[in-house]
Amino acid sequence: MAWREAVGVAGGVRVAVAFVALPLLVCGRVGAEYTAGMEAYRKAQTAYAAQQYDQARRWATQAIRADPASPHAHALLGDLHYLAHDLDGARAAWAEALRLEPRLLVLQQRLDQLAHEQALEQGQVAGQTERFVIRVPARAERSEAGGAVGAQPRSVDVVAPS
Numbered sequence: 001m002a003w004r005e006a007v008g009v010a011g012g013v014r015v016a017v018a019f020v021a022l023p024l025l026v027c028g029r030v031g032a033e034y035t036a037g038m039e040a041y042r043k044a045q046t047a048y049a050a051q052q053y054d055q056a057r058r059w060a061t062q063a064i065r066a067d068p069a070s071p072h073a074h075a076l077l078g079d080l081h082y083l084a085h086d087l088d089g090a091r092a093a094w095a096e097a098l099r100l101e102p103r104l105l106v107l108q109q110r111l112d113q114l115a116h117e118q119a120l121e122q123g124q125v126a127g128q129t130e131r132f133v134i135r136v137p138a139r140a141e142r143s144e145a146g147g148a149v150g151a152q153p154r155s156v157d158v159v160a161p162s
Helices: 002-007 016-049 053-066 071-083 087-100 105-128
Strands: 133-135 157-159
Touching: 016 053, 016 071, 053 071, 071 087, 071 105, 087 105
Parallel strands: none
Antiparallel strands: 133 157
16 A cells, blocks of 8 residues: 555556656667667778778768767767868767767877867968078079089079068
């Protein structure tokens, strides 16, 4: 009788049935999403190992659609974006994977490395805008030995544009 009082009776049917059936329904749904996500993730891994990166990207995306809480699918998608030189996509996927599973420290290392690479790239772009002009005597004739005939010893002016 104490159990009936704790659980309660609704119209002669114990309410406890709802407490048992509801988690099974929810777990069944979540379990199906997890299973579909893991299957797609395994296919993505197989395609990645076979260097079929477009196919791997499709499977990883499908794995994320099926199970958005899969940090490993996000991490793999980040790797695929990185290989395709989509650094923003890689950063977003790795950050999401790290948010979902903070214990994946390798992802923080990848994000740090990516930030370092992008800083270097930005420095290279800035460095490429600076050009140097190298001037050599225009009328120097070449001898058979490759040197300039009648020209002064080679002097090169390096001028940085202003």
